[in-house]
Amino acid sequence: MFTRPATPEDSLAAAEVVRLVYEEFGFTWDPDDYHADLHDLAGSYLDAGHGFWVAEIPGRGVIGTAALEIFPPIAGAPGLPTEHGGITRIGGTDCSLERLYVIPDARGGAGTALMREVVDEARRRGRKRMEIWSDKRFEAAHRLYGRFGARPVGERVCSDPDQSPEWGLVIDL
Numbered sequence: 001m002f003t004r005p006a007t008p009e010d011s012l013a014a015a016e017v018v019r020l021v022y023e024e025f026g027f028t029w030d031p032d033d034y035h036a037d038l039h040d041l042a043g044s045y046l047d048a049g050h051g052f053w054v055a056e057i058p059g060r061g062v063i064g065t066a067a068l069e070i071f072p073p074i075a076g077a078p079g080l081p082t083e084h085g086g087i088t089r090i091g092g093t094d095c096s097l098e099r100l101y102v103i104p105d106a107r108g109g110a111g112t113a114l115m116r117e118v119v120d121e122a123r124r125r126g127r128k129r130m131e132i133w134s135d136k137r138f139e140a141a142h143r144l145y146g147r148f149g150a151r152p153v154g155e156r157v158c159s160d161p162d163q164s165p166e167w168g169l170v171i172d173l
């Protein structure tokens, strides 16, 4: 297994990774709206100042995904939940982890490697605080985030089709 920056040609494979994990958890796959970004990695991430990585197994192809979104610091008390643009965000964050998914039978190392890519790139770009919103049922992810120093600071209901309950976590970079 290795990780690498995504290319526009990875869009289909990246979307398929996330779709398989949604199927595993019985969540609603929403290609036209909530998951539309995955079908256009160039427009959504690579050409938009963000980052996207894939994990790949030689001979098998893409088995994992992760993204870094960059944005101006969110107003509000650093590290605390705050209302911003009609949703709950975390004050003082200036980047976020997005779309961390590994297909079920390829887990055990890929998630950590992808998270490392995202955190390292955020630090290289001089970001100060990373925001993570994560479905409360994704318990393996929360252990992983903890190993990167993430601390839970809030909760909200996601705007996805399932209205998923989420924990909000922050990493001081």
Ligand SMILES: CC(C)(COP(=O)(O)OP(=O)(O)OC[C@H]1O[C@@H](n2cnc3c(N)ncnc32)[C@H](O)[C@@H]1OP(=O)(O)O)[C@@H](O)C(=O)NCCC(=O)NCCS
Binding pocket: 021, 099, 100, 101, 102, 103, 106, 107, 108, 109, 110, 111, 112, 113, 133, 134, 135, 138, 139, 140, 141, 143, 144
């Ligand atoms: C969260 C997720 C991406 C983690 O992927 P992963 O490849 O399993 O992640 P890790 O690299 O941390 O490995 C997971 C476990 O294997 C262990 N591990 C790490 N490297 C390993 C290796 N080389 N061999 C065996 N085990 C290993 C880790 O210690 C970890 O143990 P834990 O679950 O008891 O904490 C994956 O579980 C997933 O896609 N979950 C569903 C979607 C999700 O939760 N996404 C987060 C959205 S916010």
